[in-house]
Amino acid sequence: MRRARGMKLAALAIAGSLALAACASDEPEAGGGGGSSASGDLQIGLAYDTGGRGDRSFNDSAYAGASAAAEALDGEVEEFSPNDDGSDRAEGLAQLAEAGYNPVIAVGFNYDEVIADVAADYPDTTFAQVDGSVTLFDGSSKGENVTGLLFAEEQGSFLAGVAAATKSETGNIGFVGGVQSPLIEKFEAGYVAGAQAVNPDITVQVQYISPAGDFSGFSDPARGKIVAQGMYQAGADIVFHAAGGSGQGVFEAAAEAGARAIGVDSDQYETVGDPALQAVIMTSMLKRVDNAVEDFITSYSDGTVEGGTDIVNDLSTEGVGLSYSGGFIDDIESTVDDYTQQIVDGQITVPTTPAN
Known part of the structure; x- marks a missing residue:
C-alpha cells in the first residue's frame, strides 16, 4: 500500500x-x-x-x-x-x-x-x-x-555457472544468496543453469543467508563465512555469492579452505583490497x-x-558479464564467449527462476 x-x-x-x-x-x-x-x-x-x-x-x-x-x-x-x-x-x-x-x-x-x-x-x-x-x-x-x-542478472550468472563447472575439480560447487528474493533467485537460476549446461551431473549447493524480508543477509560477512564454510566442507571447490557486503565472508572462507570463489556486481578482484582474498577470487559476475x-x-x-x-x-549491451582480472579464467575464455554468443543469438534462453 x-x-x-x-x-x-x-x-x-x-x-x-x-x-x-x-x-x-x-x-x-x-x-x-x-x-x-x-x-x-x-x-x-x-x-x-x-x-x-x-x-x-x-x-x-x-x-x-x-x-x-x-x-x-x-x-x-x-x-x-x-x-x-x-x-x-x-x-x-x-x-x-x-x-x-x-x-x-x-x-x-x-x-x-x-x-x-x-x-x-x-x-x-x-x-x-x-x-x-x-x-x-x-x-x-x-x-x-x-x-x-x-x-539480466540471470545471463551473467549463467556465465559464472559455466566458469565454475568448467574449472571445478570436484563436480561440486555452491551459491550463497544474501536474501531470498525474486531478484537474488535470478542469480541462482542462471548460475545453476550455466553449470548444468557444462556438466548435467554437477552438484550445486544453494543457501541463503537470510529469509525473505530480512535484509541483514546483505551486510553480515560473519554469517556469509559460516554458510560458505559449510559448502566447502561438503565438497564444493568454487562458491559464487550474490550477497553484497556479506561476500567478504565467502572470500575469507574460500581462502581458509584453499578453494575458489566468484564475486558479484563489481570486479571484486580489484576491489577486495586484500591480496590473500584476491588470490581466491576466480572471476566476478559483473553487473555494470x-x-x-x-x-x-x-x-x-x-x-x-x-x-x-x-x-x-x-x-548484448555488455550490461552484465564476467571479469578476467587475475587471469584465472583466461584459459576458458573461448568457452565463455561461445555461451555468450548463444545467449545473445537466442539459442539459449536463461531461466529467471530456480527450477525447484
Whole structure:
C-alpha cells in the first residue's frame, strides 16, 4: 500500500537526522571515503541500498557511476544511506528531492514501495531506480518521472555457472544468496543453469543467508563465512555469492579452505583490497550498475531521458558479464564467449527462476 501524501513535510522534519553527505570525488572510486564537493549546476541525489557505500559491491558500483558522471559534467553527488531497518527510505528520497537534487537515483528493489509516492510528490524531479521496474506489481506505473534501470542478472550468472563447472575439480560447487528474493533467485537460476549446461551431473549447493524480508543477509560477512564454510566442507571447490557486503565472508572462507570463489556486481578482484582474498577470487559476475547510473545521469544532462520506461542491461549491451582480472579464467575464455554468443543469438534462453 502506498503511503499517504505529505512526504515534503516529513522530509523537512527529519532533515537534521538524515545521513546525507555531499561527495563528488576528483578521482571517482568504488571504495569508501569522501570526496571534494563540486560547484557545478548538476546536483545528483544517490540513495543507497542496505549497507550503504563501502560494500565493495553493489552500492559502491552505483557510487562509481554517479561520481564519474559528476566529474565529467562538473556536478555534485549527495548521498543518503537508510537506517538499519530501512524505515526512512521514503523520507530520504523526499529529502533529496526537497533539497533540489535532480536527478535522484534509488539503489535497489527495496525502494519499490516508496518511490512511486515520492515521485508523485515531486513531479519536477527525475528519478531512477536500480533493480526496480517502472511497473508496480498491480500493473500501475511508478510515474512518468521514473526510469527503471534493470539487468539480466540471470545471463551473467549463467556465465559464472559455466566458469565454475568448467574449472571445478570436484563436480561440486555452491551459491550463497544474501536474501531470498525474486531478484537474488535470478542469480541462482542462471548460475545453476550455466553449470548444468557444462556438466548435467554437477552438484550445486544453494543457501541463503537470510529469509525473505530480512535484509541483514546483505551486510553480515560473519554469517556469509559460516554458510560458505559449510559448502566447502561438503565438497564444493568454487562458491559464487550474490550477497553484497556479506561476500567478504565467502572470500575469507574460500581462502581458509584453499578453494575458489566468484564475486558479484563489481570486479571484486580489484576491489577486495586484500591480496590473500584476491588470490581466491576466480572471476566476478559483473553487473555494470556503474555504467547504467553514469549513462542515465548523462542522458538526464543531455535532456534525452524518457521517463516511465525501463532500460534493460544484458549481455548484448555488455550490461552484465564476467571479469578476467587475475587471469584465472583466461584459459576458458573461448568457452565463455561461445555461451555468450548463444545467449545473445537466442539459442539459449536463461531461466529467471530456480527450477525447484
